Amino acid sequence: MLEKIDLSKETAKEEYKKIITELELRVGALQRDAKELKIPVCIVFEGWDGAGKGTLINKLILPLDPRGFKVYLTHTAQSEEEIMRPFLWRYWNKTPERGRISVFDRSWYRRVLEDRVNKSVKQNQLEQAYNEINHFERQLTDDGNVIIKFFLHISRKKQGKRLKEMSKDKVMSWRIITEKEWKHHKQYDKYFDAYEKMLENTDTDYAPWTIVEAHDRRFAEIKIFKTVIEALEKKIAEVKNAQKNNNKKKEVVSSKAAAVGTSTLDKVDLSKKYSHDEYQKKIGALQEKMREIEFKMYKKRAPLVVMYEGWDGAGKGGNIKRLVQLMDPRGYEVHPVAAPNDIERAHHYLWRFWRDIPKAGHIGIFDRSWYGRVLVERVEGFCKEHEWKRAFKEINEFEEQLVNFGVVVVKFWMHINKEEQMRRFKERQEISYKQWKITDEDWRNREKWDAYKVAVDEMLFRTSTTYAPWTIVEANSKYYARIKVLKTIIKAMEEKL
Amino acid sequence: MLEKIDLSKETAKEEYKKIITELELRVGALQRDAKELKIPVCIVFEGWDGAGKGTLINKLILPLDPRGFKVYLTHTAQSEEEIMRPFLWRYWNKTPERGRISVFDRSWYRRVLEDRVNKSVKQNQLEQAYNEINHFERQLTDDGNVIIKFFLHISRKKQGKRLKEMSKDKVMSWRIITEKEWKHHKQYDKYFDAYEKMLENTDTDYAPWTIVEAHDRRFAEIKIFKTVIEALEKKIAEVKNAQKNNNKKKEVVSSKAAAVGTSTLDKVDLSKKYSHDEYQKKIGALQEKMREIEFKMYKKRAPLVVMYEGWDGAGKGGNIKRLVQLMDPRGYEVHPVAAPNDIERAHHYLWRFWRDIPKAGHIGIFDRSWYGRVLVERVEGFCKEHEWKRAFKEINEFEEQLVNFGVVVVKFWMHINKEEQMRRFKERQEISYKQWKITDEDWRNREKWDAYKVAVDEMLFRTSTTYAPWTIVEANSKYYARIKVLKTIIKAMEEKL
Numbered sequence: 001m002l003e004k005i006d007l008s009k010e011t012a013k014e015e016y017k018k019i020i021t022e023l024e025l026r027v028g029a030l031q032r033d034a035k036e037l038k039i040p041v042c043i044v045f046e047g048w049d050g051a052g053k054g055t056l057i058n059k060l061i062l063p064l065d066p067r068g069f070k071v072y073l074t075h076t077a078q079s080e081e082e083i084m085r086p087f088l089w090r091y092w093n094k095t096p097e098r099g100r101i102s103v104f105d106r107s108w109y110r111r112v113l114e115d116r117v118n119k120s121v122k123q124n125q126l127e128q129a130y131n132e133i134n135h136f137e138r139q140l141t142d143d144g145n146v147i148i149k150f151f152l153h154i155s156r157k158k159q160g161k162r163l164k165e166m167s168k169d170k171v172m173s174w175r176i177i178t179e180k181e182w183k184h185h186k187q188y189d190k191y192f193d194a195y196e197k198m199l200e201n202t203d204t205d206y207a208p209w210t211i212v213e214a215h216d217r218r219f220a221e222i223k224i225f226k227t228v229i230e231a232l233e234k235k236i237a238e239v240k241n242a243q244k245n246n247n248k249k250k251e252v253v254s255s256k257a258a259a260v261g262t263s264t265l266d267k268v269d270l271s272k273k274y275s276h277d278e279y280q281k282k283i284g285a286l287q288e289k290m291r292e293i294e295f296k297m298y299k300k301r302a303p304l305v306v307m308y309e310g311w312d313g314a315g316k317g318g319n320i321k322r323l324v325q326l327m328d329p330r331g332y333e334v335h336p337v338a339a340p341n342d343i344e345r346a347h348h349y350l351w352r353f354w355r356d357i358p359k360a361g362h363i364g365i366f367d368r369s370w371y372g373r374v375l376v377e378r379v380e381g382f383c384k385e386h387e388w389k390r391a392f393k394e395i396n397e398f399e400e401q402l403v404n405f406g407v408v409v410v411k412f413w414m415h416i417n418k419e420e421q422m423r424r425f426k427e428r429q430e431i432s433y434k435q436w437k438i439t440d441e442d443w444r445n446r447e448k449w450d451a452y453k454v455a456v457d458e459m460l461f462r463t464s465t466t467y468a469p470w471t472i473v474e475a476n477s478k479y480y481a482r483i484k485v486l487k488t489i490i491k492a493m494e495e496k497l
Numbered sequence: 498m499l500e501k502i503d504l505s506k507e508t509a510k511e512e513y514k515k516i517i518t519e520l521e522l523r524v525g526a527l528q529r530d531a532k533e534l535k536i537p538v539c540i541v542f543e544g545w546d547g548a549g550k551g552t553l554i555n556k557l558i559l560p561l562d563p564r565g566f567k568v569y570l571t572h573t574a575q576s577e578e579e580i581m582r583p584f585l586w587r588y589w590n591k592t593p594e595r596g597r598i599s600v601f602d603r604s605w606y607r608r609v610l611e612d613r614v615n616k617s618v619k620q621n622q623l624e625q626a627y628n629e630i631n632h633f634e635r636q637l638t639d640d641g642n643v644i645i646k647f648f649l650h651i652s653r654k655k656q657g658k659r660l661k662e663m664s665k666d667k668v669m670s671w672r673i674i675t676e677k678e679w680k681h682h683k684q685y686d687k688y689f690d691a692y693e694k695m696l697e698n699t700d701t702d703y704a705p706w707t708i709v710e711a712h713d714r715r716f717a718e719i720k721i722f723k724t725v726i727e728a729l730e731k732k733i734a735e736v737k738n739a740q741k742n743n744n745k746k747k748e749v750v751s752s753k754a755a756a757v758g759t760s761t762l763d764k765v766d767l768s769k770k771y772s773h774d775e776y777q778k779k780i781g782a783l784q785e786k787m788r789e790i791e792f793k794m795y796k797k798r799a800p801l802v803v804m805y806e807g808w809d810g811a812g813k814g815g816n817i818k819r820l821v822q823l824m825d826p827r828g829y830e831v832h833p834v835a836a837p838n839d840i841e842r843a844h845h846y847l848w849r850f851w852r853d854i855p856k857a858g859h860i861g862i863f864d865r866s867w868y869g870r871v872l873v874e875r876v877e878g879f880c881k882e883h884e885w886k887r888a889f890k891e892i893n894e895f896e897e898q899l900v901n902f903g904v905v906v907v908k909f910w911m912h913i914n915k916e917e918q919m920r921r922f923k924e925r926q927e928i929s930y931k932q933w934k935i936t937d938e939d940w941r942n943r944e945k946w947d948a949y950k951v952a953v954d955e956m957l958f959r960t961s962t963t964y965a966p967w968t969i970v971e972a973n974s975k976y977y978a979r980i981k982v983l984k985t986i987i988k989a990m991e992e993k994l
Contacts, residue, residue: 025930032933058826062818066864067833071826080576105827321559329555329568330602336564342839367563433522436529 001199002192005153005211011218023225024063030232031064031101037239038098038346040145043228044107046198047152048191049181050162051214053105056152059221060228061103069101070094074110084301084359086405087111087129088136092354095140097346108133112198117190128404130201135397137207142390143348146235147207148228151199152214156188263457264472268415273477286486287326293493294331294363301360302496303407306489307369310414311452312442313424314475316367319414322482323365323489332363337372349373349383349391350398357402370395374459379451392462399468408496409468410489413460414475418449498696499689502650502708508715520722521560527729528561528598534736535595535843537642540725541604543695544649545688546678547659548711550602553649556718557725558600566598567591571607581798581856583902584608584626585633589851592637594843605630609695614687625901627698632894634704639887640845643732644704645725648696649711653685760954761969765912770974783983784823790990791828791860798857799993800904803986804866807911808949809939810921811972813864816911819979820862820986830855834865846870846880846888847895854899867892871956876948889959896965905993906965907986910957911972915946 034041043060045053061069072094082090088108096102111129115121121129137147154162163181184191203209210227214220274282297304306323308316324332335356344352350370358364373395378388399409416424425446428438445452464470471488475481531538540557542550558566569591579587585605593599608626612618618626634644651659660678681688700706707724711717771779794801803820805813821829832853841849847867855861870892875885896906913921922943925935942949961967968985972978 029930054825054827058821058824061826062822065833066814066817066831067835071830073827075827079578317563320563324555325559327555328551329558330551330570330572333568334563336562338564433526 002153002196002211005213007153007155007158007213007215009213009219010216011222013218016218016222019222020225023222023229026229027060027225027232028063028065030229030236031068033236034101034146034232035065035068035099037236038144039232039235039239040096040098040140040143041101041232042096042104042140042145042147043101044104044109044147044149045152046106046109046113046150046195047212047214048154048159049184050159050166051152051154052162052217052220053152055217056214056220056224057103057105060224064101068099069103070096071103071105073105075106081359084303084361085357086132086401086407088132088401089354089357091136092351095145095347095351097343098144099346108136109198109202112201113191113194116194117187125404132397132401132404133202134204135401137202137204139350139394139397140348141206142394144239145348146231148231149207149209150224150227151195151209151211152220153211154214156185158215159185159188263453264460265415265453265457268472268474270415270417270420270474270476272474272480274479274483276479279479279483282483283322283486286483286490287322289490290323290486291326291328293490293497294327296497297363297493298331298361300497302493303358303360303405304363304489304493305358305366305402305407305409306363307366307371307409307411308414309368309371309375309412309456310473310475311416311421312445313421313428314414314416315478315481316414317437318478319475319482319485320365320367323485327363331361332365333358334365334367337366337368349377350394353398357407360406370398371459371463374463375452375455378455379448392459395463396465396468399463399465403467408492410492411468411470412485412488413456413470413472414481415472416475418446420476421446499650499693499708502710504650504652504655504710504712506710506716507713508719510715513715513719516719517722520719520726523726524557524722524729525560525562527726527733528565530733531598531643531729532562532565532596534733535641536729536732536736537593537595537637537640538598538729539593539601539637539642539644540598541601541606541644541646542649543603543606543610543647543692544709544711545651545656546681547656547663548649548651549659549714549717550649552714553711553717553721554600554602557721561598565596566600567593568600568602570602572603578856581800581858582854583629583898583904585629585898586851586854588633589848592642592844592848594840595641596843605633606695606699609698610688610691613691614684622901629894629898629901630699631701632898634699634701636847636891636894637845638703639891641736642845643728645728646704646706647721647724648692648706648708649717650708651711653682655712656682656685760950761957762912762950762954765969765971767912767914767917767971767973769971769977771976771980773976776976776980779980780819780983783980783987784819786987787820787983788823788825790987790994791824793994794860794990795828795858797994799990800855800857800902801860801986801990802855802863802899802904802906803860804863804868804906804908805911806865806868806872806909806953807970807972808913808918809942810918810925811911811913812975812978813911814934815975816972816979816982817862817864820982824860828858829860829862831862831864834863834869846874847891850895854904857903867895868956868960871960872949872952875952876945889956892960893962893965896960896962900964905989907989908965908967909982909985910953910967910969911978912969913972915943917973918943 045057047053057071061071074090074094078087078090087110091104091108094102094104111121112126112133116126141147163185199209199211210223212220212223296302308320310316320334324334333356340349340352349372353366353370356364356366373383373391374388377383383391402409425438425442428434460470460472471484473481473484542554544550554568558568571587571591575584575587588601588605591599591601608618609623609630613623638644660682696706696708707720709717709720793799805817807813817831821831830853837846837849846869850863850867853861853863870880870888871885874880880888899906922935922939925931957967957969968981970978970981
């Protein structure tokens with residue numbers, strides 16, 4: 001692709017002066033429209049050292065309202081915290097709230113550029129990386145993001161000239177013209193290949209690349225402005241259109257529409273149980289074992305995600321307590337998942353879970369999880385039908401990325417039947433120190449048991465993958481459930497270690 | 498203090514069994530009360546290696562609802578991001594939202610313990626550190642936090658024995674019994690001194706230390722539970738009482754009460770101005786200079802905070818644009834300060850500003866700031882009178898901490914008179930691409946000009962310090978204001994460099 005680019009393009013000074021102010025005002029106005037329509041925008045700048053990223057970014061942001069954007073500099077290597085998590089973690093954390101703009105000075109493409117040239121990723125990781133990047137961008141655009149990606153292109157000769165100029169200029173060498181830049185210059189051909197592959201593999205209809213001929217600064221500036229304007233205008237028109245049509249006909253939410261034929265839940269044998277004695281005999285040793293595994297995982301820097309979903313009253317809380325009872329609090333963290341707050345609601349629903357994934361060597365325990373999207377959000381109509389339908393794929397991709405990084409993902413569905421739930425609800429109401437555990441919402445959810453059952457069955461069906469299978473826990477007997485959870489985790493970790 | 502501690506205290510097993518369940522239930526219930534009353538709680542664990550912090554923390558958190566607390570492990574050294582900011586930055590970021598509990602496994606005391614023993618802080622920094630810690634804790638408790646601080650004490654002999662045991666035990670050595678722990682053991686006396694000094698200097702009525710005799714685990718556990726229960730009960734009673742009294746008589750908010758005698762604003766000479774030609778002659782060179790300074794600061798790792806307050810329409814936005822016009826966006830960030838969001842409102846009002854202070858070598862530009870507490874919050878009654886009165890001191894302490902760390906703090910009051918404001922408001926209404934800049938709120942604020950004037954005068958009076966003085970910018974002439982701001986920053990930075 002890059003060979004065909006005509007780098008001689010220029011914009012004359014008079015021409016530039018004639019149009020730039022209008023473009024600046026237009027970008028400012030579109031930013032305000034996007035804010036009002038709650039459209040999140042990512043603008044990515046990649047390209048050669050010396051191509052003028054800093055200056056061009058500054059030109060682009062000057063006409064913007066600073067209350068609405070943030071520039072992220074990610075040309076530095078990963079921090080320790082970042083190294084201990086999948087490479088996209090760093091960028092998920094920086095995705096914009098609805099209505100805001102994130103500008104990336106270098107970005108998630110680092111993985112397939114510098115890391116590739118330096119050979120710090122293996123070939124199979126590289127292929128994974130292209131996939132993961134595409135999934136990431138697709139998930140964001142599906143969620144309403146506009147992603148605008150610029151590749152600033154200059155020739156090897158031009159780069160050499162610019163670096164020389166910049167090294168001489170004291171102020172310019174602020175951009176830290178170090179050995180690294182000169183080394184990159186010598187590796188121009190290697191980077192050229194890496195850029196070509198990047199463009200080939202990640203130029204998608206939902207997040208296309210714009211190659212900017214960056215020999216002439218004025219030309220580059222105009223092209224950047226026009227591209228941003230066009231992308232925003234297109235999206236804004238789309239959103240307005242959708243709003244108009246939406247007013248005409250409301251989408252019908254039918255949680256039954258996509259039901260799968262057979263029910264996994266119906267086949268679960270809930271008669272399994274342990275007596276108090278059997279339980280007492282087993283639990284201590286398993287907890288000790290769990291503690292040992294926590295220690296071994298830490299040493300080996302292996303991360304673990306344990307995830308609980310299940311009926312209200314299925315005993316998730318008590319189960320977690322027994323799981324962590326002998327563990328060291330420095331190695332695990334429990335994430336209880338409630339309704340999202342303001343900030344979380346203004347992001348992709350996976351954003352908050354990305355934020356909380358454990359770092360290498362640590363254990364993240366989720367009391368409810370990202371599956372809320374296909375359970376409560378589906379059943380209660382908090383998201384649209386096409387959103388929860390899309391979520392199965394998104395969740396599988398998310399978990400695959402965790403597993404690719406080395407995370408062991410253990411998922412539990414805590415299963416009880418309706419009679420047992422009733423018994424427990426009543427018990428909670430009767431015993432004074434348990435009363436806080438039972439709320440009106442629990443009773444309301446119970447009325448929707450059947451709708452939830454359909455959703456759970458479809459979830460189990462569509463998100464049981466080889467890399468992150470579901471374990472159904474027969475939880476009518478709390479003792480049985482606690483032992484099974486511990487055994488399952490221990491087995492999964494022993495396989496890993 | 499420590500010498501007088503009787504380390505032979507024990508709790509018998511039967512006694513322990515008799516009371517522990519009740520204590521656990523009580524802590525759980527108090528956590529729910531605190532949540533409801535929106536009381537934020539910090540629980541700090543300091544003490545000797547081998548004193549059993551991990552185990553004791555786990556015991557304490559097991560009966561808690563995991564939705565309401567988070568354990569922070571801060572025994573690791575500062576990260577790169579943390580080193581580049583005042584040492585309390587790391588902990589401000591971890592202060593709990595109202596109604597939540599933060600448990601610290603080691604804490605901000607690291608500065609006066611490990612850093613002191615390792616001599617990585619100088620004597621004067623050490624004195625500052627005690628002060629800063631006390632200010633930090635006072636600011637939090639003034640804001641409604643409960644701070645419970647435990648020092649887990651064991652003898653040198655006991656420590657040696659425990660470390661030996663732990664080294665043998667594979668699972669225990671999870672706690673990473675490395676050379677570091679043994680080195681600390683050899684330095685028992687040095688640490689003893691450091692602990693003594695810490696206890697002396699930071700045992701305050703608002704955040705007292707509890708020394709826990711930690712030879713006997715059961716005794717320690719019971720003491721920790723009882724201390725937490727007592728502290729929470731006391732605070733809960735206080736808050737309930739205050740609510741009761743509040744219902745009886747509402748505090749009268751009188752923004753005029755504390756007015757200072759003379760007005761600084763009245764004396765400002767607003768006739769100062771530059772013609773377009775004069776401005777054009779000066780501005781370019783100053784912007785170039787600013788760019789150079791940005792580069793030099795980066796090299797020297799000197800951080801800068803530039804803060805704008807001023808009347809609506811005083812030209813803050815345009816001024817900032819001219820300031821950064823030639824700067825490299827990788828070196829500065831503009832923080833426009835609007836009304837706090839959900840999460841911000843649930844913290845101390847300084848929390849969000851702590852989060853955004855620039856790291857060493859970078860520039861943070863604040864378009865409005867922490868002074869909102871003594872301006873809009875005061876005038877509009879968004880906070881109580883005793884809160885904004887207290888804020889003058891808090892803000893001075895905050896800025897002093899920045900300056901102690903090496904931050905240059907430049908504060909501008911952008912001043913125009915009422916006539917000029919009216920002229921600009923009208924202009925904004927008339928010119929189409931400026932209309933978005935004028936809102937109903939601007940008009941409402943204008944009606945309160947006199948109340949704001951009183952607040953501004955008092956602010957200028959009470960927060961003009963030697964380390965962070967105010968600069969009043971005569972802004973009836975935008976040209977004059979832009980030149981003055983650039984000159985002031987350049988001068989401040991040249992003095993620093």
